[in-house]
Amino acid sequence: MELPKPEPVGNQLLVRVHACGVCRTDLHLLDGEVEIPRPPIVPGHQIVGTVVSRGEGAADSEPLEAGARVGIPWLGWTCGRCRYCLSGRENLCDTARFTGRDIDGGYAEWTVADERYCFALPEGYSDLQVAPLLCAGLIGYRALGMTGDAERLGLYGFGSSAHIIAQVARFEGRRVFAFTRTGDEAGQSSARELGVEWAGDSLTPPPEELDAAIIFASVGELVPIALRAIAKGGTVVCAGIHMSEIPSFPYDILWGERTVCSVANLTRKDATEFLTLAPRVSVRTDVHPYPLADAGRALEDLRAGRFQGAAVIEIDR
Numbered sequence: 001m002e003l004p005k006p007e008p009v010g011n012q013l014l015v016r017v018h019a020c021g022v023c024r025t026d027l028h029l030l031d032g033e034v035e036i037p038r039p040p041i042v043p044g045h046q047i048v049g050t051v052v053s054r055g056e057g058a059a060d061s062e063p064l065e066a067g068a069r070v071g072i073p074w075l076g077w078t079c080g081r082c083r084y085c086l087s088g089r090e091n092l093c094d095t096a097r098f099t100g101r102d103i104d105g106g107y108a109e110w111t112v113a114d115e116r117y118c119f120a121l122p123e124g125y126s127d128l129q130v131a132p133l134l135c136a137g138l139i140g141y142r143a144l145g146m147t148g149d150a151e152r153l154g155l156y157g158f159g160s161s162a163h164i165i166a167q168v169a170r171f172e173g174r175r176v177f178a179f180t181r182t183g184d185e186a187g188q189s190s191a192r193e194l195g196v197e198w199a200g201d202s203l204t205p206p207p208e209e210l211d212a213a214i215i216f217a218s219v220g221e222l223v224p225i226a227l228r229a230i231a232k233g234g235t236v237v238c239a240g241i242h243m244s245e246i247p248s249f250p251y252d253i254l255w256g257e258r259t260v261c262s263v264a265n266l267t268r269k270d271a272t273e274f275l276t277l278a279p280r281v282s283v284r285t286d287v288h289p290y291p292l293a294d295a296g297r298a299l300e301d302l303r304a305g306r307f308q309g310a311a312v313i314e315i316d317r
Helices: 024-030 127-134 136-145 160-171 185-193 222-229 268-281 292-304
Strands: 012-021 047-054 069-072 075-077 110-114 152-156 175-180 198-201 210-215 230-238 259-262 287-291 310-314
Touching: 012 069, 012 127, 024 292, 047 110, 047 127, 069 110, 069 127, 075 110, 127 136, 127 160, 127 268, 127 287, 127 310, 136 160, 136 210, 136 268, 152 160, 152 222, 160 175, 160 185, 160 268, 160 310, 175 185, 185 198, 210 222, 222 230, 287 292, 292 310
Parallel strands: 152 175, 152 210, 175 198, 210 230, 230 259, 287 310
Antiparallel strands: 012 047, 012 110, 012 310, 047 069
8 A cells, every 4th residue: 555655753764665574473463463553564674774764862873874774673672670671671671562463564665663773784784684683593593592692403394484593503513403294395405404403393302402492483382392302401492472371281391491492582681682683693594585476475385384584575665
């Protein structure tokens, strides 16, 4: 549909969108699995664009001046006053607003965003290549941090996030084991090309115990499967914003000081750290571009698992 060009107010920047990554969260919003408080909304929260103008309240700060290339992630605003915000946990702010859920996102030619939640992007990446770093990369990075110093790491669901974080984990000297849908030989081959030690389907036990596992797939049945794969003291991290119901499981697969935890959103600190780290790792992203008119097809291709890596909406300039 045609919408009026937005105008920046207060701390906002007006951004000309060049690319926007497609995320499984967009599907959860579309399907009603994650609530949209005030529909309709423009989706998309892995936005790459150029600053065009600034609201009257925007700080006169480098490098987010007019002409700067910026990234706009899922976290779009927090209150700054609650106990979560004041303790370095702004990702848990009860009144937080999220790009593409509460704030119009990047499946559009123009958007506005609070400059305090926009980020300068690393050089050396095209608009298409850098877009997946803004959610797939950031959520994966936060999830990886929750595994501590785990040496043997399992990644369940080898999609956009896993193909990025596998590279970071390898850079850190970890041994990576990749798990895909049954029969997804292309996904397993893609994982091996990125240097994982072993790749197989999610129902197959790994060749040895894991120290931690990250579940990127939104499939609750994977939680007890991952628990059975990790050693005592290990951690299973659920990295999605939505997951299907987790089935009951016997206490003995949790016993031995194993833990299950979730990742919620991201902080600006996560974004600053990861966008600095990605060029050092030389993270490469496998992207599949779609024109804005085919955004619906991109979402359905993601749902069906028709590509490896990440889909990105490319906006005509």
